[in-house]
Structure formats: structure tokens, C-alpha cells
């Protein structure tokens with residue numbers, strides 16, 4: 001299949017570039033910048049994007065590329081750092097700078113080109129760079145500028161283009177047109193990345209790979225594992241067994257809903273392991289967030305391992321790994337600092353003695369959702385907000401008890417119910433209630449109350465790396481607070497969390 005390769009120099013926007021290209025119906029893959037050319041260049045590569053990145057070309061260990069890449073006859077689009085490294089390698093002059101230009105700028109088109117076809121003479125673009133190109137290489141011509149820098153350039157003979165700004169970001173008004181012009185016109189790719197096709201090819205390849213063997217899968221009820229399970233079930237039916245560990249730390253009635261949908265409706269083999277009591281017991285007396293995360297993670301693996309030992313014939317372990325997980329583990333930035341021990345919680349270790357089956361490895365989250373809908377999973381399950389592996393265990397601050405779990409499940413259910421009823425659920429990225437260990441005094445009827453405080457959390461975000469609190473109306477917050485206080489025994493005060501990320505995180509623990 002024809003594809004566009006995005007070489008990753010470490011920009012936070014890399015995934016967006018590949019997604020924009022896939023939105024055009026063209027397959028795009030992200031690879032580390034230092035992948036040797038002979039390991040990925042073949043006749044299917046129709047274009048290469050050199051991404052942005054945090055470095056200066058003058059840094060001691062600045063990422064570099066093999067200059068032969070420019071001689072392959074494959075069109076190249078260098079974005080931000082990708083522009084600077086290209087100019088550096090073609091003897092342009094880069095101006096080092098300590099100050100970043102970050103935000104909107106006005107682009108002026110100076111000369112027409114295939115890349116800028118359809119753009120207004122002036123338009124808004126998104127800048128995020130320190131260094132900039134001071135003097136273009138003699139091999140290039142300037143096609144556009146802003147007040148402060150050369151913004152677009154093209155090689156005089158070859159199909160090599162450079163942009164100082166970020167076309168992949170929605171703030172760049174004609175960004176989609178630029179990526180479309182590059183992909184469909186300059187690289188001349190015929191769009192043939194089609195999810196319907198992906199599903200049938202994937203089913204065929206799962207059948208081939210699995211043969212007569214058996215597969216087990218850890219079903220969490222979340223989008224990724226559910227879509228993976230449904231796809232694999234289409235391919236091999238009863239040879240798939242899903243193990244659903246009900247930690248008791250899930251949303252209200254979640255366990256029953258998962259069983260109803262996947263076991264009853266989709267007719268999958270789903271084994272539910274009710275491990276609520278042992279999770280609560282393990283968490284008893286534990287207050288510290290990281291300790292709770294570790295306990296939940298370890299216990300989850302223990303329960304899963306015990307369960308899987310019953311399936312001696314299973315050769316494959318299926319997982320809902322998706323493309324951003326794959327990119328993250330190949331990332332040039334390496335593992336980022338551990339703020340919370342995320343990925344070992346609610347996940348499984350790699351040494352479980354199975355072959356892995358990961359049918360969603362090539363898909364972005366929005367593509368996984370589309371596949372899920374095409375496979376018939378109901379929209380309300382597919383469009384659900386993310387839910388963390390440790391579940392309510394990290395939304396009950398300090399010690400987790402059965403009573404607190406029940407209180408929180410009720411309150412959370414009311415909040416989500418009102419978001420749905422008021423058509424707000426799809427406008428926010430993640431919403432939930434946190435139960436604080438603090439009690440406060442209130443009055444109900446004529447009686448004094450002394451109960452827990454609940455915090456409502458709702459955020460808007462694209463990538464969950466940064467987030468702002470949702471601007472929910474006072475009237476709506478009033479409605480939710482009244483319902484929670486009136487209907488949930490154990491809560492008599494509700495507060496709204498207005499912390500952005502950073503400096504806050506989305507979850508409280």
C-alpha cells in the first residue's frame with residue numbers, strides 16, 4: 001500500500017501529522033529519525049515528512065539524517081526542525097535563539113507553488129520554534145514569510161519543501177490544504193487507506209495466524225480491548241476467550257454491562273472474575289497513591305495469571321495495543337519522567353509466555369472507534385471517556401473501602417447521567433467524580449449532617465498530556481451538586497475542580 005513516512009524528530013505534534021494524512025485516506029507511518037534508509041525505503045514510500053522537534057541543529061547531539069534521503073527522488077516536506085535540518089545540510093544559515101516564537105503568526109505568500117495552491121495571500125499559521133532560518137540555502141527559493149522569519153521554501157529543482165510553521169495544528173487555517181497538496185498532488189498518492197478494507201484484511205490475517213490455536217484476551221470494557229476482542233471474535237469465534245477481571249473498582253454496574261454486551265449480545269466467551277473482595281482487602285489501610293497503584297497493578301496481574309492458567313491450550317495473548325502506544329515505545333525522547341506509574345497499572349507484563357496478537361497496532365484512537373462502530377459495538381460504549389486501569393481506587397483519595405466505592409459509584413453515575421441528558425457528554429473529554437477523605441458540616445431539613453466532600457472533575461483535551469477544566473455552566477453544576485447531595489447518602493458537599501494540566505494532573509492520585 002502507498003504510504004507517507006513521518007520521520008520523528010521529537011515534536012509533540014507528530015501523531016497529528018500522520019493523522020491528518022490518514023484523514024485524506026492515505027496510510028502514514030511514524031518512524032524514528034535515525035532509522036536507516038535501507039530499512040524502510042521501498043517502492044510503497046511516496047513521500048517523507050521530516051517532523052518538528054525540540055532541538056537546535058547546533059546542539060551537540062542534535063538529531064541528524066542521512067543526506068542521501070534528499071537524493072531518492074521522493075518528495076520531502078520538512079516542518080520546523082525538519083526545515084532547519086534540511087537548510088543546515090544544504091548550507092543555509094540557521095539563527096540560534098534562546099527565545100521561542102510560540103503562537104499565531106500571519107503568513108504572506110510570496111510565490112505560487114503546488115504546496116500552497118488554494119491558500120489566501122495572507123493567512124494565520126501556528127508557530128512553535130526557537131531557531132529559525134536566517135539565510136536560505138542557495139539551492140532553495142523563498143515562497144512565503146511572516147514578519148519574523150522565512151516561512152516556506154522549496155528546492156529549486158527537487159520536490160523538497162520546507163515550512164517553519166506547523167500545518168498539522170488546527171490553528172493553521174490552511175494547514176489541511178497544505179498537507180493535502182503535499183500528499184495528493186506533490187506525492188501523487190491515490191487514497192486507498194480504508195477502514196472497511198482494514199477490517200476484512202485484519203480478520204483474514206488473524207485467521208491465518210491463529211490457525212487452530214486458542215487465544216485469550218484481557219477484556220476491560222474500555223474501547224481498545226473491546227474493539228480488539230470483537231474483531232478477533234469475528235475472525236475465530238469460540239477460539240477466543242476473554243478474561244474480564246472485575247476489580248470492584250469500576251463504574252457503577254460496569255461489570256454487568258460488559259457481560260450483557262459482550263457475552264450475551266455478541267455471544268463471546270467472557271469469563272468474569274469477581275475479585276472485588278480481594279482488591280478491597282489488599283487496599284485496606286493504604287493511603288499513599290503510588291502504593292495503591294502498585295497494589296492494584298500487581299493484584300491485577302496475579303488474578304489474570306491465575307485465570308489464564310486454566311487455558312493451557314491458549315497460544316496467543318491478544319491485546320488492544322494501539323498505534324500511539326507503539327509510537328510511544330519507539331519514541332526518541334525515551335520514557336518520560338514518571339509522574340504516576342501509569343502503564344504498569346491495569347496492563348499485563350510482556351513475559352507471560354504467549355505469542356502476542358495485537359490487531360489494532362496500526363490504528364489511531366479515532367480509527368479504533370470507527371472500526372468499533374463498523375463492527376456493531378454501540379455508540380455509547382465506543383464514545384466513552386477513558387477510564388484509568390486502577391479505576392476508582394485512585395479516585396477515592398487515601399483509603400479505599402467498600403462503602404466509599406459505593407458512594408463514589410452513585411455520585412459518578414449521577415454526574416455522567418446529567419452530562420448525557422444535557423448533551424454535554426460529547427463536548428468534554430473526560431468527566432468523573434472524586435471522593436475526598438474530608439468530612440464537612442452541612443444542614444439537611446433541620447438536621448446537622450457531617451459527611452464526605454465530593455469533587456467534580458471535567459476536562460477538555462486533545463491528547464490528555466495537557467488539559468483545561470471544562471467551562472460547565474453554573475446552572476448545570478448546581479443541578480449536579482443538588483442531585484448528588486440529595487440522592488447519595490454519604491456526601492453533603494460538592495466542589496468543582498478548576499485546575500488545568502499542567503500544573504494539575506487529570507486524576508487526583
Ligand code: XMP
Nearest residue numbers: 342345346386387388389390464505506507
Ligand atoms: P493524568 O492523571 O496523568 O491522566 O493527567 C492522564 C490520562 O491517563 C489516565 N490514567 C490512566 N490510564 N492506567 C490507565 O490506563 C493508569 O494507571 C492511569 N492513570 C491515569 C487518566 O484517566 C487520563 O485519561
